[in-house]
Amino acid sequence: MSSDLSPHLLGQGPIWPIEIVRGRNDRVWDPGGRMFYDFYGGHAVALTGHAHPRVRKAINREMRKLIFYSTSTRLNVRERAAATLAAHLPARLSRMFFCNSGAEANENALKIALQLTGRERLIAFRGSFHGRTALTLSVTDDPRLNAPFARFAPPIDWLPFADPTALDGVDFHEAAAVILEPIQSMGGVRVAPDAWLGELIRRAHAAGCLVIFDEIQTGLGRTGTWFYASRPELEPDMVTLAKGLASGIPVAATTVTADIASALKPHDLGSTFGGGPVAMAALLATFEVLEREDCLSSVQSLSQKLVTAINRLPGCTALGRGFLLGIQSPKPGRWLCDQLFSRGFLTGPSRDPLVTRLLPPLTLRPQSVDFFLEALSEVLGESG
Ligand SMILES: Cc1ncc(COP(=O)(O)O)c(C=O)c1O
Numbered sequence: 007m008s009s010d011l012s013p014h015l016l017g018q019g020p021i022w023p024i025e026i027v028r029g030r031n032d033r034v035w036d037p038g039g040r041m042f043y044d045f046y047g048g049h050a051v052a053l054t055g056h057a058h059p060r061v062r063k064a065i066n067r068e069m070r071k072l073i074f075y076s077t078s079t080r081l082n083v084r085e086r087a088a089a090t091l092a093a094h095l096p097a098r099l100s101r102m103f104f105c106n107s108g109a110e111a112n113e114n115a116l117k118i119a120l121q122l123t124g125r126e127r128l129i130a131f132r133g134s135f136h137g138r139t140a141l142t143l144s145v146t147d148d149p150r151l152n153a154p155f156a157r158f159a160p161p162i163d164w165l166p167f168a169d170p171t172a173l174d175g176v177d178f179h180e181a182a183a184v185i186l187e188p189i190q191s192m193g194g195v196r197v198a199p200d201a202w203l204g205e206l207i208r209r210a211h212a213a214g215c216l217v218i219f220d221e222i223q224t225g226l227g228r229t230g231t232w233f234y235a236s237r238p239e240l241e242p243d244m245v246t247l248a249k250g251l252a253s254g255i256p257v258a259a260t261t262v263t264a265d266i267a268s269a270l271k272p273h274d275l276g277s278t279f280g281g282g283p284v285a286m287a288a289l290l291a292t293f294e295v296l297e298r299e300d301c302l303s304s305v306q307s308l309s310q311k312l313v314t315a316i317n318r319l320p321g322c323t324a325l326g327r328g329f330l331l332g333i334q335s336p337k338p339g340r341w342l343c344d345q346l347f348s349r350g351f352l353t354g355p356s357r358d359p360l361v362t363r364l365l366p367p368l369t370l371r372p373q374s375v376d377f378f379l380e381a382l383s384e385v386l387g388e389s390g
Pocket residue numbers: 049106107108109110112135136137138187191192220222223248249
C-alpha cells in the first residue's frame with residue numbers, strides 16, 4: 007500500500023491514508039486486500055455503488071460504438087438521457103444543459119440569471135459551497151478559497167442560512183438570483199426548513215429574482231425523493247445536478263424552466279465534452295439501477311434506522327435527510343472519522359468541527375448499516 011502522494015499531482019488532500027484499487031457496491035479495497043465500507047461514496051458520487059454491473063455494461067456497450075462526439079451533432083443516447091432525466095425532474099424543469107462538473111452547472115445557472123435579468127447582484131448563504139470557478143467561488147462562503155479572487159466577484163448579499171428574520175434585510179429586486187443548497191452538506195448538514203424555503207422563493211419571485219437550487223448533493227434520490235425540488239410547493243427556476251448523475255462518469259446538468267429556455271439563444275451555453283455518449287449511457291444506466299433496485303425506498307428505510315440509532319447515542323444528534331446525514335457528536339468530527347476509519351468505515355468531515363458526514367451509495371446494503379452502527383456505538387456509546 008502506498009499512502010505517499012505523487013509530487014506531480016496538485017490539489018490533492020486525502021481524508022484517509024490509503025490507496026483504493028477496486029470497489030464493489032458499498033465496499034472498496036486497498037492493494038493489500040483490506041476492505042472498507044464506503045459511507046462516503048467518493049464525495050457523494052458513487053450513487054449506484056462502485057462498479058455496478060449494469061453501469062459497466064452500458065459504458066462498455068457505448069464505447070464499442072462511439073467514445074465521443076460533441077453537441078455539433080445529434081446523438082440518440084443524449085436525447086434519451088435528456089428525456090429520462092426530464093421524466094424524473096419536476097415537470098416545470100424539463101429543459102437542461104449537460105456539462106461536466108458541479109461548478110460548471112452552477113456557473114451556467116448564475117450566468118443565465120445575470121444575463122436574463124440584466125441585474126448585477128447575487129444572494130448567497132453563509133455556510134454555502136457551490137464550486138471553485140470564479141463565479142461559483144464568489145457565492146461560496148469560504149474565505150480560504152475565495153479571498154484571493156474577491157476582486158472578480160459580483161456584489162453578493164450574504165444571508166444567514168434558514169433564518170426567517172434575515173429575509174427582511176435584503177432587496178430581492180436588486181438581485182439576479184438567489185442560490186442555495188436545500189441541505190448544506192459541507193457546511194455541516196444543515197436542512198433548510200420547508201416554510202423558510204417557501205417564503206424565500208415567494209419573495210424572490212415577487213421581485214423578479216431567479217431561484218437556483220444547487221441539488222448537486224440533494225438531487226437524484228439521495229434524500230429519499232428524486233429531487234428536493236420534487237415537492238410541489240417548492241418552485242425553483244433552475245436546479246443544478248452533478249456528482250452521481252452518471253455513477254462516477256463526469257456529468258452535470260443545469261436544468262431550467264421552459265420560460266428560461268426560450269429566452270436563451272443557441273450559443274449562450276456550450277461545452278466540448280458535455281453530453282458525450284459514454285457519459286449519457288452511464289446516466290441512463292444510473293436511473294435504470296436506481297429504479298430497478300427501488301433505491302429510494304431503501305434510502306428512506308435505512309436512513310430511518312441510522313437516524314434512530316444515532317439519536318440514541320449519548321450526546322449525539324442525526325442531521326440531514328436520507329443518505330445525506332450528519333452525526334453531530336460531542337467529539338470532534340475529524341476524530342470520529344479516524345476512529346471509524348480504523349474500524350474499516352469511510353466517512354467524511356464537514357466544516358462544522360462536530361459534524362461527521364455520511365454520503366453512502368443509494369445501493370447500501372442493510373448488513374453494512376448494521377456493521378456501521380455496531381462500530382459507531384463502540385466508538386460513541388456509553389463504553390466508547
Ligand atoms: C453542493 C455542491 N455544489 C457544487 C459542488 C461543486 O462540484 P464539482 O466539484 O463537481 O465542481 C459541490 C462539490 O462538492 C457541492 O457539494
